[in-house]
Each structure stands twice: as structure tokens, then as C-alpha cells.
Amino acid sequence: MNILIVGLNHKTAPIEVREKIAFDGPKLEEAINILKKSNAVKENIILSTCNRVEIYAGVSDMDSGIESIKDFISEFHKVSRDLLDKSLYLHKGTEAIRHMYRVASSLDSMVVGEPQILGQLKDAYDTALKNKTTGVLLNKLMRKSVSVAKRIRTETRIAASAVSISFAAVELAKKIFEDLSTKAFMLIGAGEMAELAARHLINSGVQDVFITNRTMARAEELALEFHGKVITFENFVQELLHTDIVICSTGAPHYILLKEQVHKTMKERKQKPMFIIDISVPRNIDPQINDLDNVYLYDVDSLQGIVDTNVQERAKEAEKAEQIVDEEIGSFLKWHASLAATPTVVALRNKAEEIRKAEFEKTVKKLGPMEEEKVKAIEYLTISIVNKLIHPPTAALKSENNDKETMLDVVQKLFQLETEKGKDEET
Amino acid sequence: MQIETNVLLFELALTFYFIATISGIIEIFRGKKDTSKVSLYLSLIGFIFHTANIIMRYIKGGHIPVTSMHEATSFFSWSILILFFIHEFRYKLGLLSSFIMPIVFLLMFSSSIFPREIKVLSPVLQSYWFVIHVILAFLGDAAFAMACGIGIMYLLQERNVKSKHLTMLFQKLPSLQTLDEINYHLITLGFPLLTLAMITGVIWANSAWGTYWRWDPKEVWSLITWLVYAIVLHLRLTVGWRGKKAAILSIVGFIIVIFAFFGIALILKGQHVFM
Numbered sequence: 001m002n003i004l005i006v007g008l009n010h011k012t013a014p015i016e017v018r019e020k021i022a023f024d025g026p027k028l029e030e031a032i033n034i035l036k037k038s039n040a041v042k043e044n045i046i047l048s049t050c051n052r053v054e055i056y057a058g059v060s061d062m063d064s065g066i067e068s069i070k071d072f073i074s075e076f077h078k079v080s081r082d083l084l085d086k087s088l089y090l091h092k093g094t095e096a097i098r099h100m101y102r103v104a105s106s107l108d109s110m111v112v113g114e115p116q117i118l119g120q121l122k123d124a125y126d127t128a129l130k131n132k133t134t135g136v137l138l139n140k141l142m143r144k145s146v147s148v149a150k151r152i153r154t155e156t157r158i159a160a161s162a163v164s165i166s167f168a169a170v171e172l173a174k175k176i177f178e179d180l181s182t183k184a185f186m187l188i189g190a191g192e193m194a195e196l197a198a199r200h201l202i203n204s205g206v207q208d209v210f211i212t213n214r215t216m217a218r219a220e221e222l223a224l225e226f227h228g229k230v231i232t233f234e235n236f237v238q239e240l241l242h243t244d245i246v247i248c249s250t251g252a253p254h255y256i257l258l259k260e261q262v263h264k265t266m267k268e269r270k271q272k273p274m275f276i277i278d279i280s281v282p283r284n285i286d287p288q289i290n291d292l293d294n295v296y297l298y299d300v301d302s303l304q305g306i307v308d309t310n311v312q313e314r315a316k317e318a319e320k321a322e323q324i325v326d327e328e329i330g331s332f333l334k335w336h337a338s339l340a341a342t343p344t345v346v347a348l349r350n351k352a353e354e355i356r357k358a359e360f361e362k363t364v365k366k367l368g369p370m371e372e373e374k375v376k377a378i379e380y381l382t383i384s385i386v387n388k389l390i391h392p393p394t395a396a397l398k399s400e401n402n403d404k405e406t407m408l409d410v411v412q413k414l415f416q417l418e419t420e421k422g423k424d425e426e427t
Numbered sequence: 428m429q430i431e432t433n434v435l436l437f438e439l440a441l442t443f444y445f446i447a448t449i450s451g452i453i454e455i456f457r458g459k460k461d462t463s464k465v466s467l468y469l470s471l472i473g474f475i476f477h478t479a480n481i482i483m484r485y486i487k488g489g490h491i492p493v494t495s496m497h498e499a500t501s502f503f504s505w506s507i508l509i510l511f512f513i514h515e516f517r518y519k520l521g522l523l524s525s526f527i528m529p530i531v532f533l534l535m536f537s538s539s540i541f542p543r544e545i546k547v548l549s550p551v552l553q554s555y556w557f558v559i560h561v562i563l564a565f566l567g568d569a570a571f572a573m574a575c576g577i578g579i580m581y582l583l584q585e586r587n588v589k590s591k592h593l594t595m596l597f598q599k600l601p602s603l604q605t606l607d608e609i610n611y612h613l614i615t616l617g618f619p620l621l622t623l624a625m626i627t628g629v630i631w632a633n634s635a636w637g638t639y640w641r642w643d644p645k646e647v648w649s650l651i652t653w654l655v656y657a658i659v660l661h662l663r664l665t666v667g668w669r670g671k672k673a674a675i676l677s678i679v680g681f682i683i684v685i686f687a688f689f690g691i692a693l694i695l696k697g698q699h700v701f702m
Contacts (some may be wrong), residue, residue, distance in 0.1 A: 160598065161593075161598065172588065174602060175587075175588060175597065175600075175602045175603065176588060176602060176603050176604065177602060177603075177604050178601075178602035178604045178605045179604075199489065265667075267667075269667075270666070270667030270669075271666075271667030271668070271670065272667070272669075273604065273668050290589065292492065293670060293671055293672065294669065294670045294671070296588050296589065298591065302591040305591060305592075306591070306593055309593070344474070
């Protein structure tokens with residue numbers, strides 16, 4: 001049996017296609033149970049996230065496995081085979097193991113190192129376990145993938161630092177304030193990036209939220225979304241007195257906050273630290289404000305600078321991670337090889353031994369009584385002939401190579417071995 | 428025989444503090460996100476030997492071992508360690524031992540330079556007021572030593588955040604707010620201890636010499652130290668001298684403490700001079 005992965009992700013398929021092929025909610029259980037009934041697919045797990053849909057399968061024959069999985073997707077989602085052939089990728093055998101490891105350890109993610117994927121993968125596996133759609137092969141692969149992902153997480157810094165502007169802002173805020181839940185936050189203006197950063201801050205515990213905007217209606221809209229309080233744009237400088245974190249993103253062509261104003265505010269708030277993030281271009285906040293004690297001003301470029309360094313660092317760490325993946329593939333292959341080969345090797349040895357014994361006894365009987373030594377010599381002769389003969393095929397079966405399946409098949413046919421199919425999977 | 432054992436204990440403590448310091452400094456530069464506890468464990472082992480050494484000297488001398496420069500410096504670093512362990516276990520601050528252990532080690536090292544014999548206690552020092560005075564003074568100084576280490580950590584982390592160039596150190600050091608709060612809390616601990624130490628000192632001086640205050644250089648420098656920390660606290664509470672300024676002041680304050688501790692004893696003469 002071999003491993004096959006059929007899937008698509010953000011690199012191979014646009015969101016419109018991914019949406020169509022997603023197995024969300026109850027569809028997932030339905031789908032794995034349908035696949036379970038397929039003859040070609042012995043084991044299956046389906047992972048469906050917003051960035052990828054992948055079917056992990058244990059198949060006895062690659063080609064029929066691929067065909068039946070594609071047919072299944074096309075039928076289940078009512079999409080044309082044409083579209084599938086264009087966007088699906090296939091990973092077989094060793095490459096499938098590598099892909100699995102890379103997905104689990106977030107090396108294949110849109111944002112390399114993001115932590116959610118491992119949880120999503122575990123959920124997918126849990127669903128499969130509950131529905132009993134996996135067997136010894138995928139169980140081992142899943143467990144191994146999780147441990148590889150953990151190893152990569154502890155041995156490399158792949159997920160150590162923020163790689164988006166909004167996460168970098170939160171990370172900084174935590175290094176300035178420690179506990180964000182006691183801090184007040186003000187959003188000046190609006191804009192996609194500012195709102196994203198605001199959302200991350202609120203998710204990290206910030207509770208007091210002030211919203212201000214030149215357009216009152218927009219401010220109220222945002223206040224509703226973030227459970228914040230609206231303050232008028234004319235008043236925002238006064239309100240800074242009670243604000244610890246500021247995100248500013250307005251379309252103003254000039255500075256809306258000057259060093260003098262912040263200097264005065266800082267005096268009034270007895271130098272309680274302030275973290276100001278200016279996402280506007282052109283900048284809205286006087287950069288000299290950063291020179292004031294206990295005020296930390298970051299603009300888009302400085303945040304981007306941090307993100308870039310972190311991305312570079314992740315790329316470097318990803319290389320280390322790929323090496324770990326390579327190492328771990330070897331250990332899985334070994335296990336897989338022994339799994340498939342052992343029963344055949346044993347059967348081959350037994351068969352040879354049976355023949356040898358029978359022929360040896362027959363000959364000894366025919367020759368009649370003779371010296372013990374001579375009997376021993378004959379027995380030794382038979383043993384060494386048999387051993388020499390079966391050594392190359394058993395060694396080949398035990399070694400790791402790509403067409404093991406074929407070889408097992410050939411050996412079984414040539415020597416007319418009967419290994420119980422079921423046994424392969426249970427050892 | 429007994430002397431030899433306690434010399435051995437001292438040397439063991441010194442050695443472990445040295446290794447703890449080195450591993451703490453390596454930890455600052457090591458490119459791993461999580462901080463290792465090696466330095467902490469080494470310092471704990473050293474601390475056990477150190478404590479045994481102090482107890483042995485106490486038994487042998489029959490009084491609290493702070494009456495020679497060797498003993499006083501060793502007791503000083505021992506007091507810092509007590510506060511260090513309390514803070515380490517309570518706040519689990521990343522890299523704290525990297526910044527405290529060098530101070531502890533340097534004090535122990537200077538202690539090792541001074542003559543080690545156990546001296547007979549002069550009658551003037553045989554007083555409960557003296558024992559209380561000394562313990563309060565050392566705990567106060569230990570709190571200032573901790574505040575200095577934390578202050579250095581604050582300045583490093585502040586530079587990280589201000590310069591917008593986040594190094595690995597940024598990840599490992601605690602947040603600015605945590606460092607500033609602990610710095611403040613250490614000074615609010617050290618200041619009353621120092622105040623009480625001065626009061627008990629004055630009472631004891633009166634019972635020993637019949638005069639409260641004699642403008643002994645140590646007394647003068649203690650007063651200066653006291654004033655510096657009084658100003659630190661005052662500025663913080665009134666005009667909000669926190670963060671960077673508080674960190675710098677706590678480093679300056681500790682330099683004065685160290686000067687008052689060594690400088691006076693070595694350069695000038697007075698009742699606080701042990702040799």
C-alpha cells in the first residue's frame with residue numbers, strides 16, 4: 001500500500017476554485033465516509049481549510065487511486081474534471097510524506113510558520129479517526145507528521161516572530177506594556193491595515209477602545225464593530241491623556257499630532273508610556289515625537305522593517321526545517337518498507353526452508369544409512385545453497401527503493417508466495 | 428579543620444557563581460528564543476555552599492559574620508541572591524540572572540581578595556542593635572543592587588524598542604512596563620530598609636559611644652545614598668520620572684552604594700572600617 005495526496009492550495013488554485021472544493025462543516029464527514037467505501041482508496045483523511053483542500057489516502061494502486069479520488073471530488077462538488085486536472089496537485093510515496101510533513105510544520109503555508117495549520121490537521125485527523133477511515137499507514141503518517149512539526153517548532157525559530165505589520169504592532173505593544181487588558185487604545189481614522197491592527201490589539205485583550213474620525217458616521221460604524229466609544233476629532237488630543245496605544249491612519253496631507261502636544265500630554269499623564277503607530281502615508285504624526293521619553297512612535301516603514309527582518313529570519317529557519325523534514329522522511333520510509341516487506345520475506349524464507357528440508361530428507365532416505373558427518377555435510381550444502389539463492393531477493397526487499405510495490409508483487413508471483421494481505425497492514 | 432572546610436565552601440560558591448555568570452552572559456547572546464535555566468541552577472548550587480560557609484563562620488565566630496571586609500562583602504552578595512531568587516521564582520523574568528549574577532560574582536570575587544581570618548568581636552559591636560542594623564543595611568543595599576540590574580535590562584530593552592531594530596534580545600527581555608514596575612518596587616523596598624538601618628545605626632551609635640551622629644564618612648555617604656533614593660522616589664511620584672530616567676538613577680544610586688561600601692572602607696578611616 002502506498003501514500004497518495006491529492007489536493008490544491010493557495011498557490012495552485014484561486015479562492016473561487018478553493019471555495020467550490022471545500023469540505024466544510026458536515027460535508028467533511030459525509031465525504032470521508034463516501035471515500036471509505038471506494039475500492040481503490042483503503043484509508044483517507046480530508047483536510048479542508050481556507051487555504052487548502054487535501055485528501056490523504058492509502059491506496060494499493062496509484063493510478064486507480066488517483067482516478068477514483070478525482071472522480072469523487074468531481075461528483076461530490078459537481079465540478080468538471082477539466083477544472084480539477086488544472087488545479088489539483090498529486091504527491092505520491094516519498095513526495096507525499098515530504099508534503100505531509102511540510103504542511104504540518106507550516107512550511108507550505110501562505111505565511112510560513114503560522115501555527116494554526118497543525119491544529120487544523122489534528123482536527124481533520126480526529127474526524128477521520130471518529131469515522132474510522134484511517135488504517136495503520138495514515139495513522140503512523142499523521143502521528144509522525146505531528147511530531148515532526150513539534151520538533152521543527154522547538155528546534156528552529158520558524159514561528160518565533162511576527163511576520164505581518166499588525167502582528168508586529170501587537171508584539172511591540174506587549175513588550176512595552178506587558179498586560180494589554182488594562183490599557184486604553186485609540187483609533188484615529190480608518191483603513192484596512194489600521195482596522196486589522198486594531199482587531200489584533202482587541203483580540204490581545206485591549207478593552208477600552210476610543211474611535212475618532214473626521215467623518216462622524218464612519219467613526220460610529222467602527223465604534224459599533226469594535227465596541228468602542230466615539231470621540232470627536234477636535235477632541236482627540238485631549239483624550240490622549242487616557243490613551244496608551246494609538247493607531248493613526250487618516251488621509252490628512254500634514255501632521256495632525258505635533259511634538260509639543262505630546263510633550264504636554266506626557267507631562268499631564270506623569271510620563272505613563274505611550275505607543276503610537278502611524279500607518280498613514282504621508283505620515284500624520286510628527287516623527288520627532290519618538291525622541292520624547294516614554295513615547296514609542298512607529299510608522300509603516302519601521303514596522304515593515306521589523307516584518308522584513310522576521311521574514312528573512314523565517315526563511316533562514318525554514319531551510320533548517322527542510323533538513324529536519326528530509327531526515328524524518330528516512331525514518332518513515334524505513335518503517336514503511338519493513339511493514340510491506342516483512343511478511344513477504346518471511347514467506348520466502350519459509351518456502352525455501354520447506355523445500356530444502358523436504359528435498360534433504362528425501363535424499364538422505366534414498367542414500368540409506370551413512371556416517372553422521374556426511375549427513376551433516378549434505379545438510380550444510382543444502383543450507384548454504386538456499387541461503388545464497390534467497391539472499392539477493394530478501395536483501396533487495398529490505399532495502400529502500402521506489403518500486404518496492406512492484407518488486408514485492410514480482411517476488412510473490414515468481415515464488416508463488418501466499419502472504420495474507422490483511423497481515424501486511426496489521427504488523 | 429573547620430577553617431579549611433569553610434574556605435572550601437567559599438571557593439565552591441565562588442566557582443559556581445563564576446560559571447553561572449559566564450553561562451548567564453552566554454545566554455544574552457545565544458540565538459534561541461527561550462531562555463535556559465542553567466545559570467539559575469548553577470547559582471542555586473553556589474548559594475547552598477555559600478549559605479553553609481556563612482553558617483560555619485557564624486558558629487565559629489559566635490556572631491553574625493559581617494565584621495571584616497571579607498565577611499561583609501560575602502554577606503552582601505548573599506543578600507542579593509536571596510532577593511534574586513525571590514524575584515526569579517515570583518516573576519520568572521527572562522535573563523534576570525544574566526544581569527544579577529555578574530554583580531554577585533564581582534562582590535564575591537572582591538570578598539575573596541580580603542583576609543579571611545575570623546576576628547574577635549570588639550565590644551562595641553556586641554549589641555542587638557548592631558545585628559539588626561547590619562541585616563537591614565545589607566537587605567536595603569541588596570534591593571538597590573537588584574534595581575541596578577533591572578535598570579540595565581530596562582535600558583537595553585528601551586533601546587531595542589526606540590531604535591526600531593529588534594534583536595533576539597528583544598524577544599528574551601521582559602516588557603518595559605514589567606521592568607519599570609519591578610525597579611520601582613525594589614526601590615520602595617530598599618529605601619525604607621535603608622531608612623530603618625540608619626535609625627537603628629543611630630540608636631546603636633548612641634548606646635555605644637553616647638552620641639547619635641559623628642559625621643563618620645560612612646555616615647555621610649549613607650546619608651548621600653539615602654538622599655539620592657529619596658529624590659528618585661520623589662521625582663517618580665511627583666513628575667513621573669519613570670522608565671529610562673528611573674533606570675539610570677537606580678544605576679547611579681547603586682554606584683554610590685558601592686562607593687560607600689568599598690571606597691570608605693579602603694580609602695578613608697572610621698568606625699565602619701573593618702581592617
